[in-house]
Amino acid sequence: MIWTLPEPMLTKTVYSPVLPPLSAGEPKWDGFRALLSVDAGQVVLRSRRGTEMLPTFPEVVAGAVQLPDATALDQVM
Template sequence: MLVAPVTDPVLLSGWAAEVKSAGWRALLSLDAERLVLRSRQGTDLAPSFPEVRSGAAQLPDATALDGVT
């Protein structure tokens, strides 16, 4: 989940990149209807983002997402 600066912006074949933006970087996992939303440091973010919790109800079981909120 850490960004890494590079001197050459050319990507290797099979790699992808995204622009680093300000906000909350989080990992979401949903397994057996148990939602975990945490920061890189392991802080539980679910109480701070109820809209993510309600949206996660639409995801299939055994889902993992990495993103910026």
């Protein structure tokens, strides 16, 4: 099976501050938005536009190798 990164979850305007059940949210004050996946020990870390971010965040990669295979995260760093 070939694992590919999911589409990034982009922000959208909402007219109510109430979140749907099983949802969470937080403001993004600054930093980087990244998509991370792990498959067969291979870590992929890219910006939402597809820019490779592995060399910039070696500490994230070091932690990500501990995640189970077929893991995908949409994260703010």
